[in-house]
Amino acid sequence: xxxxxxxxxxxxxxxxxxxxxxxxxxxxxxxxxxxxxxxxxxxxxxxxxxxxxxxxxxxxxxxxxxxxxxxxxxxxxxxxxxxxxxxxxxxxxxxxxxxxxxxxxxxxxxxxxxxxxxxxxxxxxxxxxxxxxxxxxxxxxxxxxxxxxxxxxxxxxxxxxxxxxxxxxxxxxxxxxxxxxxxxxxxxxxxxxxxxxxxxxxxxxxxxxxxxxxxxxxxxxxxxxxxxxxxxxxxxxxxxxxxxxxxxxxxxxxxxxxxxxxxxxxxxxxxxxxxxxxxxxxxxxxxxxxxxxxxxxxxxxxxxxxxxxxxxxxxxxxxxxxxxxxxxxxxxxxxxxxxxxxxxxxxxxxxxxxxxxxxxxxxxxxxxxxxxxxxxxxxxxxxxxxxxxxxxxxxxxxxxxxxx
Amino acid sequence: xxxxxxxxxxxxxxxxxxxxxxxxxxxxxxxxxxxxxxxxxxxxxxxxxxxxxxxxxxxxxxxxxxxxxxxxxxxxxxxxxxxxxxxxxxxxxxxxxxxxxxxxxxxxxxxxxxxxxxxxxxxxxxxxxxxxxxxxxxxxxxxxxxxxxxxxxxxxxxxxxxxxxxxxxxxxxxxxxxxxxxxxxxxxxxxxxxxxxxxxxxxxxxxxxxxxxxxxxxxxxxxxxxxxxxxxxxxxxxxxxxxxxxxxxxxxxxxxxxxxxxxxxxxxxxxxxxxxxxxxxxxxxxxxxxxxxxxxxxxxxxxxxxxxxxxxxxxxxxxxxxxxxxxxxxxxxxxxxxxxxxxxxxxxxxxxxxxxxxxxxxxxxxxxxxxxxxxxxxxxxxxxxxxxxxxxxxxxxxxxxxxx
Numbered sequence: 001x002x003x004x005x006x007x008x009x010x011x012x013x014x015x016x017x018x019x020x021x022x023x024x025x026x027x028x029x030x031x032x033x034x035x036x037x038x039x040x041x042x043x044x045x046x047x048x049x050x051x052x053x054x055x056x057x058x059x060x061x062x063x064x065x066x067x068x069x070x071x072x073x074x075x076x077x078x079x080x081x082x083x084x085x086x087x088x089x090x091x092x093x094x095x096x097x098x099x100x101x102x103x104x105x106x107x108x109x110x111x112x113x114x115x116x117x118x119x120x121x122x123x124x125x126x127x128x129x130x131x132x133x134x135x136x137x138x139x140x141x142x143x144x145x146x147x148x149x150x151x152x153x154x155x156x157x158x159x160x161x162x163x164x165x166x167x168x169x170x171x172x173x174x175x176x177x178x179x180x181x182x183x184x185x186x187x188x189x190x191x192x193x194x195x196x197x198x199x200x201x202x203x204x205x206x207x208x209x210x211x212x213x214x215x216x217x218x219x220x221x222x223x224x225x226x227x228x229x230x231x232x233x234x235x236x237x238x239x240x241x242x243x244x245x246x247x248x249x250x251x252x253x254x255x256x257x258x259x260x261x262x263x264x265x266x267x268x269x270x271x272x273x274x275x276x277x278x279x280x281x282x283x284x285x286x287x288x289x290x291x292x293x294x295x296x297x298x299x300x301x302x303x304x305x306x307x308x309x310x311x312x313x314x315x316x317x318x319x320x321x322x323x324x325x326x327x328x329x330x331x332x333x334x335x336x337x338x339x340x341x342x343x344x345x346x347x348x349x350x351x352x353x354x355x356x357x358x359x360x361x362x363x364x365x366x367x368x369x370x371x372x373x374x375x376x377x378x379x380x381x382x383x384x385x386x387x388x389x390x391x392x393x394x395x396x397x398x399x400x401x402x403x404x
Numbered sequence: 405x406x407x408x409x410x411x412x413x414x415x416x417x418x419x420x421x422x423x424x425x426x427x428x429x430x431x432x433x434x435x436x437x438x439x440x441x442x443x444x445x446x447x448x449x450x451x452x453x454x455x456x457x458x459x460x461x462x463x464x465x466x467x468x469x470x471x472x473x474x475x476x477x478x479x480x481x482x483x484x485x486x487x488x489x490x491x492x493x494x495x496x497x498x499x500x501x502x503x504x505x506x507x508x509x510x511x512x513x514x515x516x517x518x519x520x521x522x523x524x525x526x527x528x529x530x531x532x533x534x535x536x537x538x539x540x541x542x543x544x545x546x547x548x549x550x551x552x553x554x555x556x557x558x559x560x561x562x563x564x565x566x567x568x569x570x571x572x573x574x575x576x577x578x579x580x581x582x583x584x585x586x587x588x589x590x591x592x593x594x595x596x597x598x599x600x601x602x603x604x605x606x607x608x609x610x611x612x613x614x615x616x617x618x619x620x621x622x623x624x625x626x627x628x629x630x631x632x633x634x635x636x637x638x639x640x641x642x643x644x645x646x647x648x649x650x651x652x653x654x655x656x657x658x659x660x661x662x663x664x665x666x667x668x669x670x671x672x673x674x675x676x677x678x679x680x681x682x683x684x685x686x687x688x689x690x691x692x693x694x695x696x697x698x699x700x701x702x703x704x705x706x707x708x709x710x711x712x713x714x715x716x717x718x719x720x721x722x723x724x725x726x727x728x729x730x731x732x733x734x735x736x737x738x739x740x741x742x743x744x745x746x747x748x749x750x751x752x753x754x755x756x757x758x759x760x761x762x763x764x765x766x767x768x769x770x771x772x773x774x775x776x777x778x779x780x781x782x783x784x785x786x787x788x789x790x791x792x793x794x795x796x797x798x799x800x801x802x803x804x805x806x807x808x
Binding site: 001003006007010361363364365379381383387390391392393394395399400401402403 | 433434466467468469470471472473475476485486487488490746749751752753754755776777780785786
């Protein structure tokens with residue numbers, strides 16, 4: 001029984017505003033020398049004060065032992081169980097660069113890469129080329145590569161070594177394997193179709209890659225491409241369709257802009273900096289929206305860098321800006337994360353993330369600080385990530401009663 | 405996977421007695437001035453003493469963020485997941501007044517109401533007419549209204565402005581919309597059928613309402629009726645069928661008598677007062693029954709009145725009578741609620757309710773008081789409401805082992 005469908009039936013157009021402040025990958029593990037997690041060590045008087053006036057708890061974003069990618073992590077927070085709602089990386093990338101995806105389009109994530117003389121991958125990211133070079137190469141590819149079918153392709157820069165590939169036409173399907181071998185010293189893989197419906201598409205992709213290899217033959221280091229996350233775009237029912245929420249997203253990175261667009265949120269221009277995103281929230285707060293998603297990326301980035309102190313600083317920077325949010329006096333304020341990225345691990349992990357919900361109807365518990373250990377004792381307990389939107393809707397008085 | 409079906413397979417006819425003391429809507433939120441919830445503020449030495457000898461916890465009755473009506477709330481406590489077991493308000497009302505519903509009957513809740521000269525609803529409850537007037541009007545309607553079909557109708561007083569309407573015949577179906585517009589200043593709605601099977605029934609209902617309007621044309625204030633909660637009666641498997649429980653209900657209000665009857669409990673004559681219901685429990689406690697459901701309504705009523713102090717007094721009144729229950733020395737004593745009705749909200753809410761289970765096999769935790777905050781730390785944790793009956797059955801030694 002998918003509990004989120006019950007909220008769909010109960011949601012109405014009345015009620016208050018919800019703000020989500022999502023610190024990507026903020027969950028952590030205790031540092032052996034520093035004596036605590038990133039959140040425990042960070043000086044966070046504002047977040048702690050909010051915790052003291054909130055219902056707190058932990059969210060298990062996808063499920064026990066399951067490490068979420070940022071896509072599934074955010075879908076969970078928005079009320080789309082990632083185990084039911086699947087979307088390929090290519091779709092998210094395309095949506096993230098404001099590419100106007102149409103239903104039926106096939107999309108894939110692309111990395112410019114380096115192949116050695118034997119045709120083996122020597123650098124899966126072509127040394128992280130500059131965005132300007134990426135643009136030049138895309139232009140060259142768009143000019144020279146042609147596909148023989150009733151349709152068109154698109155090949156566009158995302159940033160650095162990343163691009164996105166879209167096929168639009170009839171009788172296409174996205175069940176193709178990645179060409180990225182996820183390792184060096186071996187050749188790229190075949191975009192093998194895993195269904196009959198995808199065979200024609202596989203042929204087009206092979207032709208595309210072959211031509212790109214010729215076009216880039218003289219280039220260095222980006223002399224090839226690797227493709228992954230093939231998927232066919234089937235639009236999701238929006239947050240408005242499902243929960244009567246008019247959402248807006250304030251984020252920099254294509255992934256989060258993409259997920260937000262996927263669920264029907266409006267996406268504001270890239271804020272560009274930490275202070276700017278909080279200012280953008282303040283500016284857009286009003287009658288147009290009732291659901292506000294503010295995303296902070298660098299808590300995850302510094303965690304992936306294994307830089308504990310830098311991640312602590314990101315958290316502290318956010319904390320200093322929290323009064324901007326509390327001054328808006330939203331009906332429901334939520335602070336959480338899409339997954340943990342403990343600095344001592346240097347990658348996403350499955351550990352539950354802290355969450356707090358501040359609202360007039362919150363059962364305020366005695367959690368005094370916003371961190372993984374204190375929140376364990378909160379009134380919300382440890383819950384699946386998909387519960388969050390339901391609780392937020394309830395606190396915003398946006399759900400009718402169930403039954404007589 | 406519906407866990408309650410597993411208990412069906414494991415339940416046997418042996419074992420002890422279970423008492424449920426259900427304080428309707430007792431869950432609350434802290435009062436800003438009084439410094440606690442209704443349960444925290446109330447002086448409850450007896451309930452607290454039971455808590456000290458119990459496993460305690462919280463029940464999330466239907467699901468996160470979901471505010472239960474009392475019908476679904478009680479179904480959950482009895483082991484019928486309200487997300488799977490649906491029953492219209494009309495059915496519950498009819499069962500509640502001891503109407504002898506037959507499988508296939510169509511039932512609806514009725515309010516006597518006032519329409520103005522334009523035919524708009526001016527009072528959805530006709531000023532809450534007296535029960536005697538209700539009876540007179542029902543008699544008049546029964547004498548004068550005829551329906552042209554192979555079957556019969558019933559129209560009976562519940563109390564005050566409330567009545568119940570039942571149709572019995574062939575090829576009837578209950579998928580009709582409410583006629584109650586849930587607002588004043590607009591006309592009643594059409595009992596629109598949402599399926600082909602319900603069209604014939606809709607015609608009969610329209611004819612009924614038209615005739616009633618004529619019959620009541622000279623009446624004031626009750627010159628019309630509003631109908632809601634249409635449903636076709638499909639009997640539920642009883643508590644006996646499912647769990648080998650012979651249940652008895654001690655309650656005043658039709659809703660709870662109705663739900664109890666729906667799940668096959670016997671319903672004792674209305675106790676009428678607080679002390680009387682505890683005396684009735686004492687009187688009926690014996691070999692006839694192994695499951696006792698004692699319901700207290702006024703904790704919910706005072707919550708809905710936003711009267712914090714009065715709700716506290718109801719709780720204290722119950723507390724003073726608890727020795728009657730503990731003296732019976734039941735094998736399993738459960739105290740809980742069907743939902744929260746915080747006085748500071750004045751309506752049902754989604755907040756989890758405290759529960760305690762006293763039994764020889766209870767893992768006694770260190771919860772010292774019966775309230776929402778203390779019970780958060782109890783051995784039962786926070787659980788779905790449907791878990792309660794399974795735990796009670798287990799503690800009553802009424803479930804065999806699962807597997808070898």
